[in-house]
Amino acid sequence: MFSIILAGGSGTRLWPLSRKKFPKQFLSLTDDETLLQKTAKRNLYYSDKEDIVIVTNRDHSFFVKQQVQPILGDDPHIIDEPIGKNTAPAIALGIKYIQEKLHGKLNDAVFISPSDHIISPASEFADYVKLAEQFAKDGYIVTFGVVPTKPETGYGYIEKSNKKLFDEAGKTVFEVKQFHEKPDLNTAKKYLESGKFFWNSGIFMFSIETFIEEIEKYEPEIYELFSNSFETMKKEFHKMPEISIDYAIMEKSKKVVVIPINITWSDIGSWDSVYEVLPKDENNNVIKGNVVSKNSKNSLILGSKRLLCTVGVDDLIIADTDDAILIAKKGYSQQVKDIVELLKKEEREEAEVHRTVYRPWGSFTVLNEGKNYKVKKIVVNPGQKLSLQLHYHRAEHWIGVKGTAKVQIGEDILYLSENEKVYIPKATKHRIENPGKIPFEFIEVQVGEYVGEDDIVRFEDMYGRVK
CATH class of the missing domain: 3.90.550.10 (Spore Coat Polysaccharide Biosynthesis Protein SpsA; Chain A)
Incomplete structure (x- = not known):
């Protein structure tokens, strides 16, 4: 079959x-x-x-x-x-x-x-x-x-x-x-x-x-x-x-x-159906993640990295992530889709992506951002490499955290390990590759007049993303 x-x-x-x-x-x-x-x-x-x-x-x-x-x-x-x-x-x-x-x-x-x-x-x-x-x-x-x-x-x-x-x-x-x-x-x-x-x-x-x-x-x-x-x-x-x-x-x-x-x-x-299928504690709560709860009943409470505390809540759905938290009364969770539509109308990126975004080569997590800068933690999986690319509006500073990577900047080839750093000027072709056996992790600091994800020109890509 x-x-x-x-x-x-x-x-x-x-x-x-x-x-x-x-x-x-x-x-x-x-x-x-x-x-x-x-x-x-x-x-x-x-x-x-x-x-x-x-x-x-x-x-x-x-x-x-x-x-x-x-x-x-x-x-x-x-x-x-x-x-x-x-x-x-x-x-x-x-x-x-x-x-x-x-x-x-x-x-x-x-x-x-x-x-x-x-x-x-x-x-x-x-x-x-x-x-x-x-x-x-x-x-x-x-x-x-x-x-x-x-x-x-x-x-x-x-x-x-x-x-x-x-x-x-x-x-x-x-x-x-x-x-x-x-x-x-x-x-x-x-x-x-x-x-x-x-x-x-x-x-x-x-x-x-x-x-x-x-x-x-x-x-x-x-x-x-x-x-x-x-x-x-x-x-x-x-x-x-x-x-x-x-x-x-x-x-x-x-x-x-x-x-x-x-x-x-x-x-x-819906979140109500999630509550129905998961095991409950003695107070009829479903609690997962970094949560401390007191005198709470009949609720679904899902924590994330930060500490989430509840006191005396009843019949609530609480779902926490790095960049958003949902609080809803049980029985109303079908209306969450309406919230998402409102976020889309306001062009809020939280409607579509998490702080951590997955790519064919690994993932990146936005740690902080503001006018003219963005800070990311980037993970490149073993045997993977990013596209050969450049950015017109930003320069980048890379700081190795874990593992070793092969880096191309212009025509130069070098290797980046933990506690080492490299600088990529604007409009300079660059690429990073992980030839090792463990994920390579590094911090990327972007600085420039525009740090949007669409400021990227690809020249070569093993995942077919070159237009």
């Missing part, structure tokens, strides 16, 4: 931890593993590592690779979308890759899952997936409906029909009567009472042949591009319609069935 993991999202509901440049699939919420890593491990229950494909965007492909290499091997199948076009085009690109590069056959089943869900226990979910494979190979599109535990207004719903296609060992398969959008509270209560509705997990399975047939029938624009080679399809990807797989196929097809799953599942779509 092939698997496609969709990892191109840019979460806003878990701000300030999740941001456009660092969405929630890269967060470690329950333990040291990220949601993406948990998804990759879970998919190994039903797919071999060489049969797992991850679709992401160009900005995140290097980070996806770093996270899944320990799980899927040194050369995982990662497709970087040229432009985000929602889930239907992303899945079509993944299917074409499976056909062309992995030699997938028409009757092969393909399991589709987001990269940022919590599902437990994974072994029990694998049994549902194996049942779904039987129906997918018989020409059905299988979706997984989560048995609701409360009247949830944050999920779409799947309504089952009365026609049952399978009922054995506590597992059932129903034809789907209708998909429903996110309801209001009264409607959600009616859905729960009826017993005929399930939360739409956004997880499904079909054969390659069924996907091709349905995309030809319902989305001819996608099918026309899909009919080309993988490379041509990727080159012409900007011509794809922007549409989800739900609207493209699921809500139109007559072949959709639903398998109700009665296990722990969450799409981690």
